[in-house]
Amino acid sequence: MNSSHAPLYCQTCSIRNRAICADLEDSEIAELNGIGRRRNLEAGEQLLWEGDEAVLVANVIEGVLKLSTQTEEGKEQILGLAYPSDFLGRPFGETTPFGVEALTDANVCVFQRADFDRFAREHPRLEHKLLERTLSELDRTRRWMLLLGRMNAEQKLASFLVETVDRMAPATCAASLNGKPTQAALPLSRQQVADVLGLTIETVSRQLTKMKNDGLIDLPSRREVVLLDREALEALAR
């Protein structure tokens, strides 16, 4: 618990050079190390609850998590997925506007929001990184809006598969075609894919079998995809 005796996680951290802490100097890293702590999450475990007071923020070290919200009638909409080096939570805010749940077993670096906010305000370099990351996240979210608002089921699935394979790539280090990865373990169930894309589980399932029959993809197991024709999928997604 006591920060002065905490092991220096950061120095061996696998996302040290990609997360918002990347540009910090050793002394700053040491300080940050003192206020954060590692936490393991099992698949399905919840880290933040929608509407709760925003007490935590975190960096994803390993695993995939979802941000989500619900409609009054209980329909879920996944607002985003967080992969290693992504930042989680709502700094400088009263409440957390979405729930966060681990989809796979995960490891995160957690901070009390108050501690983090203070540290950020005192370290413009970190705040700048956070700003850049937030701006990119906003860009990504807006692209997703186009998907939700204007694409049909087939286009949504195609987009989703290509993006997922890309984002999972660093973890899998698996097969790829001239640099572009073509397969991945799916971190989501069919229902979760549906919640990401604003579809129902049945539509997702039907669309996947159709793509498989069309020779666009292969589904070795429920939690794996292989893009047999990545080009065609990208064309659909466009």
Place this chain on the structure above:
Amino acid sequence: MNSSHAPLYCQTCSIRNRAICADLEDSEIAELNGIGRRRNLEAGEQLLWEGDEAVLVANVIEGVLKLSTQTEEGKEQILGLAYPSDFLGRPFGETTPFGVEALTDANVCVFQRADFDRFAREHPRLEHKLLERTLSELDRTRRWMLLLGRMNAEQKLASFLVETVDRMAPATCAASLNGKPTQAALPLSRQQVADVLGLTIETVSRQLTKMKNDGLIDLPSRREVVLLDREALEALAR
């Protein structure tokens, strides 16, 4: 053109206390004033083009603008609306990921992105404001995702009407029920409303007439709405 002779706009700026420049000191404001300039836009005029090199950023002083993107087939999706005091453009990025067009006559305070980026990096207070604003914008955008992904046409329209009336309120200063505004001039055409909500113009039109027949709203003209039963609309939107 020459900054040293530019009038000191900022001191009389109507959004001086709400925009990202709010916390700056007089000397900083003066400096910022030197790199920015005012620009009037007519309704329909484009300020930024999707995919262009990101050369400009801006603050909205007056009017309403839309951020939008298109699907390959030319279907438009509006990604957001910018009202007075909102920030526009993509700082710290290579390209502008969306187009920006004035929906009403508008007045904006424009900066060369390079100038703005430099200024921001040298003034953490401004960068902090920008971060807070970007985080709020991300929250708003994510709420919009729930709307696009999980709401039906009626719920979408209800949400849109309530939000629009609220955001237009400062400008209209018009009728309100215990603090909550109940009418506004619509800054968007039916087609644009459709593009915001991921619907077609026909569906928007039908839904509005239905709401009018149900006594939920009144439509004194094509560009005005009155919320006759704001409560009911909020309930639908939830």
Place this chain on the structure above:
DNA sequence: CGGGACTTTGATCCTTATCAACTTATGTGG
């Protein structure tokens, strides 16, 4: 007053949701 853009209304079609049955995986305890 007339022309063009915008909007509304109507008829029909299509995609996706919904409801239901069935199949395949996953996992647990005897």
Place this chain on the structure above:
DNA sequence: CCACATAAGTTGATAAGGATCAAAGTCCCG
């Protein structure tokens, strides 16, 4: 290690909400 229970996914039939296509009606502005 198998049998059974349970969860997850697939497939089918039907229905509904919006999209699309077409036409008529309004408003605006010169």
